Amino acid sequence: MTDRSSPGDTRQSPLRALPAHPNLDHLRKEAKRRLKDLRQSAPGALLAEAQRDVARDYGFTSWRRLVALLRPIAANTPELPYDWGWDLARVTAEAQARGDDAAVESAYRALIARKPPGVAELEANFALFLLNRPDGGVEARAIFRRLLRTPTATILAHYASFAQAAGMVDLEGREEIYRRAVAMGDNLLAAHHYAAFLWHERGIRTEALRLARIAAEGEAAHPLTQAIYQGIYATMAWRNGDAVTAETWFRLARTRSKSDVYATLAFAHMLTTTGQASEGLKLAAEVTSHPRLPDLGPLMAGWFSAVVNFLLYAHGDVAQQTAALLALDAAPIPAQAASDILDLWRTVEAATANGHQAPRRLVALAQRLTGQRTPSGG
Incomplete structure (x- = not known):
């Protein structure tokens, strides 16, 4: 089972999972019922105490943390930060299934030429693709040299896997890049990438779960982005034997997006x-x-x-x-x-x-x- 006492870990051992279709109204009613029960033995009990107890039952250290994850998002909020993600995913998946890497490359180049929002992240993904193309390594390295002139946590998170694949760093060097990315500040993508690395490459599940939890609890601006992080954390918890935590986070993810x-x-x-x-x-x-x-x-x-x-x-x-x-x-x-x-x-x-x-x-x-x-x- 997961070690729940690692430094910085904000989890409690959950007693139960959130119910199907969780919402704020359900939580508030549950807290009021808990307050009524508390006051039978402690007449001076406060609503805040009941709220804290309910949150802890579900594996959260505070009511505020739990409620924040269930607050509605504006209906017109885009699901993803960039509108090119879905189209690129479909084109590349279909082309790669045909073994047509040239079509994938053409799709990347056409999209990059439009200079859409998030073009730096798009180019980082393209560089990793180019690395596996004949004679693509030189251009791929040039792309990252340019991107790293103004490094961000997001670019570093992508660069870590690229640098190892290109033979520029070993496993330890890749991890050091992830550490730099996470240290740059509140970046959910960096925490997510580092968590996946620790889980799959290092087998260090406790720290991987801690970082995945940071990404899952983060207030991502786009609902599908947050749902993806929450779904990945839930999957990790399930693979680690914690079905209660997993169920809660799968349900939270579905309140954000079902995509x-x-x-x-x-x-x-x-x-x-x-x-x-x-x-x-x-x-x-x-x-x-x-x-x-x-x-x-x-x-x-x-x-x-x-x-x-x-x-x-x-x-x-x-x-x-x-x-x-x-x-x-x-x-x-x-x-x-x-x-x-x-x-x-x-x-x-x-x-x-x-x-x-x-x-x-x-x-x-x-x-x-x-x-x-x-x-x-x-």
């Missing part, structure tokens, strides 16, 4: 393996009709759809299982690197424990989806 198809699938998977299969399968169905699913490209979108059918086969009724198995048998399912988002072996364990009639078939499907013969251990 993150990754978080939708991860939450559906978690719910189906923690005794909440009905809600989980409803979310899984949401994935297959998700408007952003095509942005993942045909290969990844196909893998996501296959995982949905896997969950339906594992936890659905007879009709759902039959339809899901037909779909799985009819389509090729290449194992995806994204399988590290979900531990599909937990689905096998949960469904088998619930008396699934064909556990061996579940194992075979998990092997196809993950490319693993046996569980990796998380």
Whole structure:
């Protein structure tokens, strides 16, 4: 389990997860009920004490922190800081699925030529792409030399992975760049990148969770940006064995935006393996009709759809299982690197424990989806 006492960690050990569709009205009513209970033994108890106790039940050190995450965002707020993100994601995913890197390069160059808002971050991503193109390394390095003349935490966060991929620094050097980025100030992207590095490259989960929590609790100006950070933190908490914290943060993410198809699938998977299969399968169905699913490209979108059918086969009724198995048998399912988002072996364990009639078939499907013969251990 997670070490909850690391320096700077603002978490409490949660007693329960937020309910479905959490909102401020629900929290305020709960605090008033808690105050009524408190005053039976302490007539002088204050509302602030009841609010603090409610917040701590959900894993927060203060009422203010919890309430801030549920305050409504103006309806006309753009979901992402830059309007080019979705289009670029779709074009690059489709082109890469065809093996057409030239089309990806053309899309980047055309977009950069327009000098849209956020062009520096766009160029940083382009430089990392160029690094893997024939003769692209020289231009890629030149891009970052220019960007680093006026370094920001965001640019440094992107540069860290680039510098290691280019052979300019080793793993320790990459981490030092992340540290510099985080030290520059309140930058949620830098905290997020450093957390992912510590989790995947270093296996230092306690510090990774602390940094991911900083990104998740940060007041991002754009709802989908905040939801992405919250969904990633929830996924990390779940992979670390803390289902209560994970459920709370998945629910918080969905109050901000439902456009993150990754978080939708991860939450559906978690719910189906923690005794909440009905809600989980409803979310899984949401994935297959998700408007952003095509942005993942045909290969990844196909893998996501296959995982949905896997969950339906594992936890659905007879009709759902039959339809899901037909779909799985009819389509090729290449194992995806994204399988590290979900531990599909937990689905096998949960469904088998619930008396699934064909556990061996579940194992075979998990092997196809993950490319693993046996569980990796998380």
